[in-house]
Amino acid sequence: MIEIDNVYKSFGALEVIKGVSLTVNKGEVVSIIGGSGSGKSTLLMCINGLESINSGSIRVDGTEVHAPGTNINKLRQKIGIVFQQWNAFPHLTVLENVMLAPRKVLGLSKQDAEAMAVKQLTHVGLADKLKVFPGKLSGGQQQRMAIARALAMSPDYMLFDEATSALDPQLVGEVLDTMRLLAEDGMTMVLVTHEIRFARDVSDRVAFFRNGLVHEIGTPEQVIGNPQQPETIDFLKSIN
Ligand SMILES: Nc1ncnc2c1ncn2[C@@H]1O[C@H](COP(=O)(O)OP(=O)(O)OP(=O)(O)O)[C@@H](O)[C@H]1O
Numbered sequence: 001m002i003e004i005d006n007v008y009k010s011f012g013a014l015e016v017i018k019g020v021s022l023t024v025n026k027g028e029v030v031s032i033i034g035g036s037g038s039g040k041s042t043l044l045m046c047i048n049g050l051e052s053i054n055s056g057s058i059r060v061d062g063t064e065v066h067a068p069g070t071n072i073n074k075l076r077q078k079i080g081i082v083f084q085q086w087n088a089f090p091h092l093t094v095l096e097n098v099m100l101a102p103r104k105v106l107g108l109s110k111q112d113a114e115a116m117a118v119k120q121l122t123h124v125g126l127a128d129k130l131k132v133f134p135g136k137l138s139g140g141q142q143q144r145m146a147i148a149r150a151l152a153m154s155p156d157y158m159l160f161d162e163a164t165s166a167l168d169p170q171l172v173g174e175v176l177d178t179m180r181l182l183a184e185d186g187m188t189m190v191l192v193t194h195e196i197r198f199a200r201d202v203s204d205r206v207a208f209f210r211n212g213l214v215h216e217i218g219t220p221e222q223v224i225g226n227p228q229q230p231e232t233i234d235f236l237k238s239i240n
């Protein structure tokens with residue numbers, strides 16, 4: 001489980017996370033919604049140690065992410081992350097791109113890495129694109145490749161940062177469907193998304209971020225269906 005306890009994070013003089021506490025339980029799907037600059041991406045980066053924190057703590061399965069003695073590379077193997085866009089290696093096929101980290105980081109044999117990559121690419125509906133170069137994929141297919149790449153590391157957690165927001169509208173659905181499947185499979189997920197209907201459908205809880213704080217949190221029915229805070233209401237109005 002992910003335990004975020006009273007985390008503060010500044011970039012220079014700019015304080016962007018101002019005391020966030022949030023626990024994500026095993027198998028839970030938590031969506032983070034909120035306006036631009038509210039600190040959503042920064043929090044995800046802090047969870048997998050890509051960003052430092054100023055105070056507080058983040059623990060993943062009991063291991064403190066930012067403690068000096070923590071083997072951050074090992075911890076990160078448990079945490080897959082999918083961004084808006086992932087720049088695949090253009091000279092490697094889809095299959096080779098997905099095999100890379102399992103080979104290099106996990107030390108799998110070529111055969112095992114390939115089996116894992118084929119399995120995950122099949123899982124995201126790209127079984128027919130193994131030998132294709134990434135440049136030939138649609139945006140939605142590229143994002144599904146990015147998800148397969150993360151899954152090939154057998155993560156216990158998946159973080160998504162607006163995985164669909166760089167896509168043409170007609171491609172959004174296929175990526176959301178892939179994420180939905182993962183959620184239904186019981187993957188523990190934290191997703192930053194502007195797709196409110198999707199967040200409502202797949203999440204166990206929704207957190208509305210504002211000014212570096214969890215401003216309102218609860219079930220989708222509560223936060224999206226019946227928000228209590230005026231700022232949450234305004235935000236939901238603004239994106240509909
Ligand atoms: N590496 C950085 N250096 C300096 N400031 C940063 C850095 N990363 C983010 N910020 C600032 O921190 C604040 C929070 O940024 P963050 O990317 O977490 O917001 P967000 O909620 O993800 O917004 P969006 O919805 O636009 O993606 C913003 O004011 C941003 O400019």
Ligand SMILES: [Mg+2]
Binds near residue numbers: 040041042161
């Ligand atoms: Mg962001």
